[in-house]
Amino acid sequence: MPSPSSSASTDIHVEQRGEGHALVTISRPLRRNACDFAAWTDLKTAFETLGADPAVKLIVLTGAGGHFCAGDDVVAFSAVTDEAEKDVWRARIQACYAAVQSAPKPVIAAISGVCVGGGCSLAMCCDFRVGDATARVGVPVAKLGLVYPTIQLQRLSWLIGASNARRWVYEAALYDATESHRVGYLDALTEGDVTQAAFAFGAGMARAAPLSIAGSKAQLNAVLAGRVDQERERLDAMVLRADRSEDFREAAQAFAQKRPPVFRGR
Incomplete structure (x- = not known):
């Protein structure tokens, strides 16, 4: 595992798009954008940097290759045998979530394809979520014998209500874009390019004080x-x-x- 200070990954791409718009893309398409330690680190750094940049007014987070994020890279994580290193990895994920949630700008997740587990959590740390028809959202912890971290379940309950959160966690299913929008996880649906739709969704926010x-x-x-x-x-x-x-x-x-x-x- 890279050291906690490592940022050798090039899997997190940041693009300035003018008018104060910034696009952050997770680019690990062979893993459906599941993040390893370096990717979580670079994603955290990207949001800290953009959050501190006064020229940035709006941030859109998306994934490459037709998927948002499949969460943590369980193959890479399982290769870590030292418990102390595993704790560092887990802490880095939470620090990444905190960097996204606390960025003092509007942050919008542009969601296509899978948005599951840690990817679902990552999108919940954004202010809003825009999805296209391919979006599939879920929390499959009950199929893995795990328990969803309390803070993530808290965020899920805020978004979709306690009853829906219970169903999502207990069933461990993947829910399509229509259902995810109906319960309030997705704020908007688009039939077009999801990234463009996310920027359009936040355009008025980018002009605000x-x-x-x-x-x-x-x-x-x-x-x-x-x-x-x-x-x-x-x-x-x-x-x-x-x-x-x-x-x-x-x-x-x-x-x-x-x-x-x-x-x-x-």
């Missing part, structure tokens, strides 16, 4: 995780920063001048 998006996202994450009291100081500081921002003054001027505001994130 970045400090407002970042603050609202942090608030919502804290509310859903039941951590408002623990994070209140940080959240209140984000509210105050927005109140005092150039963007707020720009919005007021734009309203008076009857023109669209131009936000700069400061």
Whole structure:
């Protein structure tokens, strides 16, 4: 296994698409984009980097070769025999999820093909999920003799409700795009290119005030995780920063001048 600091993989591709749009692609098509340790590491780094880049307003995450992500690369993981190294691997996956969820920009998963296990979890860490007709979503832990990590089950319950989450986890089935949309896992369906549809879904968000998006996202994450009291100081500081921002003054001027505001994130 690569060391925790390794980033030798070239399986995570980042593309700047103009207008503040960024596309992150998991490119391990021979494994249906299942991620090994290096891929989880590079994905984490990509989202940390994009999250800190003021020029980036919207991030779309997708997979190459007609599939989103088949989760963890169980073949690579099973080759690791040292329990301490396995713990490092597991921690890296959770750190990757956290980097995606906490990125202070709108993040949209563009889902084709399989989105299962850890891939399902990865998509849940995004703000929204757009799928095409080929999307197949599921949590097959009951077929593997495993228990879904509690934080992932919590996220699934937020999205599709407790009853649907029970059914998904107990049945361990794959659900098609129509069913995944019906229960609320997918926010939108498209008959066209799923990546283009994801960028179109988030276009209005990319034009919104970045400090407002970042603050609202942090608030919502804290509310859903039941951590408002623990994070209140940080959240209140984000509210105050927005109140005092150039963007707020720009919005007021734009309203008076009857023109669209131009936000700069400061």
